[in-house]
Amino acid sequence: MTHRNTGVAVSTHTLAAVATSLAKSRVTVRSLLTTFQHTLTIFGVTALVVIGVLYARPDLAHALSKSLAQQAAVEVATVTAPPLSALMEAPASGAQPVAETPLTADEKALMGTKKQQEWVTSWLSKRYRVAGDAANMLVSTAYLTAREIKLDPLLILAVMAIESGLNPFAESPMGAQGLMQVMSKVHHDKFQDLGGVQAALNPVANIRVGSLILKDYVTRGGSVEAGLKTYVGAAAFESDDGYGYRVLAEYRRLKQVSAGKKVPTTNPVMAAAPVAPAPAKQPETVAAAKMPDSQIAGL
Known part of the structure; x- marks a missing residue:
């Protein structure tokens, strides 16, 4: 009889622990959802404020757009190979720079023709x-x-x-x-x-x-x-x-x-x-x- 009472007590204690754990998990999930909701709310309000400021101050919007464009240009420049003309003009390591060859009469005539x-x-x-x-x-x-x-x-x-x-x-x-x-x-x-x-x-x-x-x-x-x-x-x-x-x-x-x-x-x-x-x-x-x-x- 004593062993049965002891087993019941252990089971009751285990169930109580599980219930407590579930309650804590529910509280944790609810807290996460609440935090996420608050974050979205703050982000949305911030976005609305920024849009309102840019709408009211077109000069700020223009400056921001120009800054983003310059940043994008810098990023593109970092991955763009140098032009072929620059590669052809750049002397090899240790080599002497080549003097410019004067234009021939035919080349000058061709340039004149283009004009x-x-x-x-x-x-x-x-x-x-x-x-x-x-x-x-x-x-x-x-x-x-x-x-x-x-x-x-x-x-x-x-x-x-x-x-x-x-x-x-x-x-x-x-x-x-x-x-x-x-x-x-x-x-x-x-x-x-x-x-x-x-x-x-x-x-x-x-x-x-x-x-x-x-x-x-x-x-x-x-x-x-x-x-x-x-x-x-x-x-x-x-x-x-x-x-x-x-x-x-x-x-x-x-x-x-x-x-x-x-x-x-x-x-x-x-x-x-x-x-x-x-x-x-x-x-x-x-x-x-x-x-x-x-x-x-x-x-």
């Missing part, structure tokens, strides 16, 4: 109301093509301006297409390596094919004027209705622009279609505007 291209691009963009990036692409393509086929890039651009007003999607009733108004049905063989006649409205393909045709006509005709007359389809006629005059007039403007001179930009419609001179006086007018073929047709 000329910028002037020409800006002028054509304003004159024909073409987006700057688009005008830059057309001018760059004309210069690259001209350098490859040995033709004056300004003559190519003058033809483009008069033929289409720098509209790559222009098309005439006779079927001439693109920037240089190429008859793709007639010159389809020249588009074979460029994607077929479908590429006639591709600015790069159109400039290349049109320039090759122009160069061929100038060479066969013996002069720029004769080449332009054939290009416009007036080789069998006495007059080209002032086409050569308009192209050469635009060429002279571009020549002045490329030399850094201030040339006014007029209405492109008027520039593309001025009043043609009288047929009897047209040869004299063209002759007055004539320039040495070597200056126009060659680079």
Whole structure:
């Protein structure tokens, strides 16, 4: 009987200990939840206060944003490799610094050409109301093509301006297409390596094919004027209705622009279609505007 009472007492004591432990655990969990809730409340209130202060003081918000941006830039800089130019210029350990090589005449000419291209691009963009990036692409393509086929890039651009007003999607009733108004049905063989006649409205393909045709006509005709007359389809006629005059007039403007001179930009419609001179006086007018073929047709 004594052993039974002792066992009951032990069991009662154990249960009491377990109950006490559970009560403590419940109190601990509740305390943690209460603390977490208080923390969230404090964080939320703090966030609201900060937002209110930044809203009321835009200058503080700007300063904070600038500080964060500078910090991000520093972090990016720490993981960004140095530019290749810096690696190439930095002398190896123990090596003597290499003296700068002076630019050659061709390199100086190329740098000058880049500046000329910028002037020409800006002028054509304003004159024909073409987006700057688009005008830059057309001018760059004309210069690259001209350098490859040995033709004056300004003559190519003058033809483009008069033929289409720098509209790559222009098309005439006779079927001439693109920037240089190429008859793709007639010159389809020249588009074979460029994607077929479908590429006639591709600015790069159109400039290349049109320039090759122009160069061929100038060479066969013996002069720029004769080449332009054939290009416009007036080789069998006495007059080209002032086409050569308009192209050469635009060429002279571009020549002045490329030399850094201030040339006014007029209405492109008027520039593309001025009043043609009288047929009897047209040869004299063209002759007055004539320039040495070597200056126009060659680079």
